[in-house]
Amino acid sequence: MSKEHHETNKLSLGGLLVTLGIIFGDIGTSPLYVMQAIIGKEVIDEELVFGSLSLIFWTLTLQTTLKYVILILRADNRGEGGIFALYALVRRHAKWLTVPAIIGGAALLADGIITPPISVSSAIEGLQIKYPEIETIPIVIGILTVLFLIQSLGTNVVGRAFGPIMLIWFSMLAILGISQVIHNPSIFRAINPYYAYKLLFFHKEGFWLLGSVFLCTTGAEALYSDLGHCGRQNIRVSWVFVKITLLLNYFGQGAWAISQHGTHLDGRKPFYEIVPEWFLLPAILIATAAAIIASQALITGSYTLISEGIRLSFWPKVRLNYPSDKKGQLYIPSINWFLLAGCIGIVLYFKESSNMEAAYGLAITLTMMMTTILAVVYLYTHKFNKIWVGLFLVVYLAIELSFLAANLLKFTHGGWVSLLIATLIGGVMIVWYRSSKIKNRLTEYVKLEKYIPGLKELSEDVSIPKYATHLIFMSNANRVTDIESKVMYSILEKRPKRADIFWFVHVDTTDEPYTRKYKVDVIAKDDIIKVNFKLGFRVEQRINLYFKKVVEDLVKSGEVDITSRYESLSKQNVIGDFRFVVLEKYLSYDNKLPFFEKLVMETYFFIKQFTTPEHKWFGLDASNVKVEKVPLVIRPNTEINLERIM
Template identity: 30%
Template sequence: MSGKGEKGDEDIELTPAGEEKKEPKQRKSSWAKLRHVDSFNAEAGRILSALQGHNTKKGWMTTVSLAFQTIGVVYGDIGTSPLYTFAGIFPEGIDQQEHLLGALSLILYSIILMPFCKYTFVVLNANDNGEGGTFALYSLLCRHIKMSLLPNQQPEDRELSNYKLETSSSQMKRAHYIRGKLENSQAAKVALFLFTILGVSMVMGDGILTPSIDEFSDAVVWISVAILFILFYAQRFGTDKVGFSFAPILTVWFLLLVGIGFYNLNRYGWSVLRAFNPYYMVAYFRGRAQQAWISLGGVVLSTTGTEAMFADLGHFSVRAIQLSFSCVVLPALLVAYCGQAAYLSQNPYDVLDTFYKSIPDPIYWPTFVVAVLAAIIASQAMISGVFSIITQSLSVGCFPRVKVVHTSEKYEGQVYIPDVNYIIMILCILVTIVFRSTDKIGHAYGIAVVAVMFISTCMVSLIMLVVWKTNILFIIFFFGLFAFIELTYLSSVLSKFVQGGYLPLAYAMVMMSIMGIWHYAYKKRYEFELKNKVSSDYIKQLARDPRINRVPGVGLLYSELVHGIPPIFPHFISSIPSVHSVLIFVSIKKLPICKIAPEERFLFRYVEPREYRMYRCIVRYGYMDVTGTNKEFEQQLLENLKDFIRNEYFMTHGRTAEDTTTGEGSSQISVVEEEIRFIERAVDEGIIYLLGETKVMAKQNASIFKKLVVDYIYTFLRNNFRQGETEMMVPHTRLLRVGMTFEI
């Protein structure tokens, strides 16, 4: 983000960094003016000394340990792609040796360019304070440019971390120009949001197709169904229970790939290594023409699971993934595919079952067992990824509320969502039974994989332009190269639309519709509250009204509003003409930031008149933060309220610790301590949660389509998913609810 100081200040560029920043002129007057406008802004703009997330430097031993763990969690999908890639390229067999070399060349360079060059050394760096995935790219963009459609554009939402001063340059001027164009375009904001949820939907589609393609058995379909059922049933126990067993199994798997690959190269000939010459790719397209273009859908299967490298970044680190992929996964895959090509050069008709037929007889059954285990682990990784995505979607208001179970006390990112788990299980089983063909499932799988890759290319290119301010020539090279490759692959897999490629698109459209409709109603509800918030005069009149009783205890009234009193408050007063002795208007903000430090989580201010004991509180959570129990939340909120009362006195009166020794200082301190004791007595009387039951309906003169979306689809979603008090873990014995209806 950028900003200008007061008149006479220097023009500065502010970006999250954690470095020292140059002090602008007239800081005291700017600070005072900022506090005069809103006490939240000053508190929200405080500079912290440490960065959030996983950006802190780790020692080499820690990095190596994390790199070993990534082998079991991140690479199960891409590691098992040798099981079916050549079958996807040559479903009818290999007719010429040159075609085999051309296909191998395409596989080798696809792996080298996309997962290695693009993801390992570029996309991984586009993380949101250590978190990866499509939402992380969206979050990073929204933190630097006002592109978010969500109601989180107040200073206390945006100014969360550290800032640094950047000097003027041509890259900065270009970034300012592009940012200005984007921020002033509502169409650009909508397009970015739709692009993001499309990528998220495709990744979730990947999570459905991965178990189907990995667990599929052409011989006995129902064995595959049984394995799928067991796999999904086991999700409730949490990935941490079996996490330590994943890395050794996948390590053995990659060692087997290397061993079998070298065995086949030594037995059937090393001549296939000529495929490293890009000439064979050109010859392949010349020789097979349209068939070569169609076969690209099979080549894509060699890169499946690439997105998991980015999506699972939050559990590890950039260096750990770079180390494990470069030193273990990449060499193993290249050797495995070269070994399979060497085998096929002598056995061209074994293409549909290349991997298993190329295994030496003495180790066939041990390898078969490890292959099954590796396929299960691959499925586990993608399913866990879907749970994480749903959790992130919930945090930014893009998905109906569902129950999220944190399965590990040590790793907050390990979550389990029962409802989503069983829905995915049913869909996977249906896909396996209906398609009954790895080839058809592969067609659908390829579309999901390439679509997510292209979306990441576009979003990372935009980050290069406005966030990193990269040299324009590198941006053109990056976008031009990978967009060309991925669009070519996408055109190929889309040619299989009728044969099964429609599946991920249909699923993505359903998920996008759910996320879009929910987000639309969520945003409209917030805008209604914003336009109809209660004026400060109403509160002053309320304070003087003798008919309003003060009830002992603390009332927590929840609202989406950051500024002002929500319109639901007068409904409470009209229904129950009483107010708790301490009333706190609580706004829980789910921001597109991975984690928010505890010291930045609670922001308070007084609601005038102060003697009425009413406070405004903003509670900020990132999409990877854990809310905790209601008891923990109450304790944290009240302790932070006490700190606010003390700090507010010192900031308002300019007092220091030495001033408390004087008579006047002691008198003022006693006033502060009396207010704190008053709050403690109110807590002893009990804490009551006040929630508004807001019903959203389309206006009478709205279009039929809008009535269908709001009155039926949104209402159905809202009625069949968890309610607000369940999500916030509000105890029913201390809940008071008042209903309210508004039209959009």
């Protein structure tokens, strides 16, 4: 772990404040809608309220505190967390682990589309208490649009204000809760798990209420996903404060609900009912700010998820922007507009936060289950006690399967929307992953040693115009001895490309997040050199910049002479030109494919035309890049029957 990374993650007051602003936005805004979702359609009575509070308490304790804060945060990948970081830690142990990784990643991204609308809507709808006729939809869409429009500027400046705002928010939650529980301190009896048991098994709707109870822990996955931004200790310590404030507010809402015994909510929102009338507008403003911060955390998390997915071959290579040099600062234009369109669609379709609750929770339940499966593999392979690992698997799959079953009740009421979004995203991930495997399996490699004499002769053949002094090919061959046959075809046959030095550059994505290493193999001195970059799955691809650094190092060590070999220029010590060649594949008509593979590859090439070109993805300067299109013949069609006629 780098020194900078360690400094960012060590326990400190500043780190605790930043953690409040970055990590807990999603779970911290849950009090806006959870109690309303649980008791909204029921007749309010003591059994319902006490049972609901007991379920909330034990869900936050078992699911958030024990599973994520205490256990899952241990599974860090050089300080980084999240389902793809966890997958990178365990993927070498079994190929089937790509399945939970893709399902979990797709569901988490779908959650990133639903969280901003429900959080902002829940906050803004408080205005209807004071102004019943106000239309909240335009306000919500306006806030979300502005939020997504400013993403390209980066969150460096705004991020500094997140911590203090969330500190105010959590303090407000605690104070509002205390103002109610002091009138009915017996509400704390709900901590007894008996009330949860009684509601689950003896209330007519008890088990199905789990779908709404689950909303109190939906932000737990963000604790793990943002581990790299704040560090394990800062998250664990600040969670103690956050959990206390959340529980005080939930129990405060419960105390108010008890006072409404025998009635229905009839559209009333328990959160705003415990807010004094004189403080209503400030409370709405603070809640809206907290909802925006919660949305920002999900947006940033989505960017990180996609950037990791690209390096792990789960997502197309799309343009990544880095608004600043600050760690974690990332902006992906295509994902930004995809999320905005999705959020606006959710708002227009569901209109109110109470309707959005039906779509919310189902997708993230799948993510949590997939995290459990990957975590079990991690714990097992890292020599944790097998009995405890087995107990962890049984207990949490039982809990999360129960939540999933209850959430499936929401399917026809809007849950299908989140599953549809997750399915579409997962479909893209499957296509990209399978297509990469198909290409890698069937790409033809040849031994580079076989072509050394020919390349040397070509380099010295003055009858062929020189293509470049230094010719660099981007290669997929990770072995030093190998090279793609298409590369050699491009150099020797398609159009002979004479150069003084032939460079072959390969980029290997490592399972560690921030690796920046390279290895140089001089195949033939002053003629053929192979460079292998090892870059972490969170490292920006700036091959142009990195390659220049490699050349500088080689010149300093005397391993290569980059002076132009043109006689007139050599006398003046002029540096030779560098030219990159990127081979861009297309699907050849000369193929015979099984139906599924054909469908995968056709979908792959259809999507690929809308993604970032290879040379831009690698960070190569367009002025010195040649893009060559080459046919990808996956399986030649050899069954050709031709009859010659005379």
